[in-house]
Amino acid sequence: MNTGYETRILQVVSRKGKDANLILEENRFHASGGGQPGDKGRLHAPGFSAEVTDCFREGEQEVLSARILQGEPAEGLEVLAEVDLDRQDLLSRMHSAEHILSRVLESRHEGLKVYKVAVGEEETTVFLHWDRQLDWSMLFEAEDEANEVIARDLPVTIRLFSPEEAQGIEGLKANWDRLGKEPVRVVTIPGFDCIACSGTHVSSTAKVGGILVTAFRGTAPDWEVKFTVHRDRILKEYSRVVRVLLRKVSCPLEKLEKVYDRLQEERQALARSLDKARGMLSLPWETRTVGSRPLRVAVLPGMLPEMAVPGLKSLVESDAHSLGLVLVPSAEGTEGSFILACGAEAGIDLRKLVREHPELMARGGGSPGWVTGSTKVPNAKAWIEALQREVG
Ligand SMILES: [Zn+2]
Known part of the structure; x- marks a missing residue:
């Protein structure tokens, strides 16, 4: 549904790269306004074509934004203008x-x-x-x-009224302070709606x-x-x-919302009890030495890494020279999570260890004293050796 009409380019308002703003002698593109975007379409002439990407009002004028595909837009050029009527x-x-x-x-x-x-x-x-x-x-x-x-x-129906006439229309909804001297376009659905509107x-x-x-x-x-x-x-x-989703959850349609609510409640209850458990947890630390600093290592297969956070924190806080390493291997042991921490006096940038030891196959980040992430080598020996090379 795109029948063109013949007109002329009246003015090339601006030109920048492949973009041009144009005014047509006769414009049937609807300009943006009242929340409705401007029309799109095309302009053709022998040796010239452009895609119209928008139409907007500038003062009294309606201006087309066009993307030039071929040739040059010139004032006076006769063009076939096609509004994308399906979109309109x-x-x-x-x-x-x-x-x-x-x-x-x-x-x-x-x-x-x-x-x-x-x-x-x-x-x-x-x-x-x-x-x-x-x-x-x-x-x-x-x-x-x-x-x-x-x-x-x-x-x-769409009808034009003078501003004075418009003020006399009963029940007309309009932005009265925005109405000027121009005719008011009134859109009416009888018995239902009557509103001043510029849209299509x-x-x-x-x-x-x-x-x-x-x-x-x-x-x-x-x-x-x-x-x-x-x-x-x-x-x-x-x-x-x-x-x-119903097949996955395995419940009838009318139960879906209830099932979701119950799962939410269960999740929150679980989070609350995990929070409580974290404080009570004592981790199986093994003590090593790197350089002259104590290093505590805990390998915790299958645990949530967050569970180790309070223990590790209090460890490096109680001894400002110490280091701590938590490794959480997956069930297969081929990958896992890590947390690496050190006390304020340890003087090490742990981010460097992750960055500069490709043998750990680790990805992660954090601060100089606290780094978390994932690794394809969740193996305490490899990490201790890397720490020794870095620190010792
Ligand atoms: Zn409207």
Whole structure:
């Protein structure tokens, strides 16, 4: 659906590398505004072609951002201009859907106010102020009502009024302080919505297809609600992910939320008891010497490395010259985690040991006195030898 029209380049506003800003004698590209992005498309002429990446208003003018693919844009050049009408139609559906959803939310919930929108090709975001808690149940209700409005196939009309006339329209929603002397473009869905808006719209609500609210985020009073008009495609994607998940969790659909909540509780309980256990743990330290400094080594197969942190910390704090090494080999013993620490007076940069001893096959980081990471050589002998070369 891309039929071009013939016009002329009226002005090359700017030119930088392959990018140019152009003004056409006749412009049918819709300029960005009110949260809707500008139209895209193409310009062609013999020996010249360009991709239109945006259209925006600058004062009275509508300017195209273009990426030159071939030739030079010249003032007076006759071109075939093609607006990407499929994309424009999609943005019109998204924008009209936004009007419907915003209106439903505002009319159902006193004090809820939509103050900004960002219309996108995949998803549209509605920014709203509401000093109460937004939740899925109210969004599901709003989604249902919006889809009913869409199914009723109400006409969507766009008319221009003078600012004086506009002030007399009952129930018209507009940013009154932003209205100037220019005509006001009023978008009306009879019996439902009447708003000043510069965007493109479908001619009747059924053309939106359908709305699916996909996400919401924020905290009171600043909320964002995301939705899409790609309802069928996204529903299919969601349902496939859910079915795969249900098979993994092995529970029926209606139990999924409960199972998730229970797993969360179990995780938190486990974390709490691990925290308690850490303090009580005494590790099987073996004492060695590197240089003239004591080195305590603990090899702890299958343990969580974090469990060793309090013990190791108190060890190097109680003797500022000492070093400590914790190795946690995996079950196969072919890799593992390490923690390497030293006291404040030890005078060693442990990061250097990890960096400059490739035989340890270690990756990690930290501070000069505390380094953690993973190693493919979770073997105490190799680490002690490396420490001896480095320190002794
Ligand atoms: Zn609009």
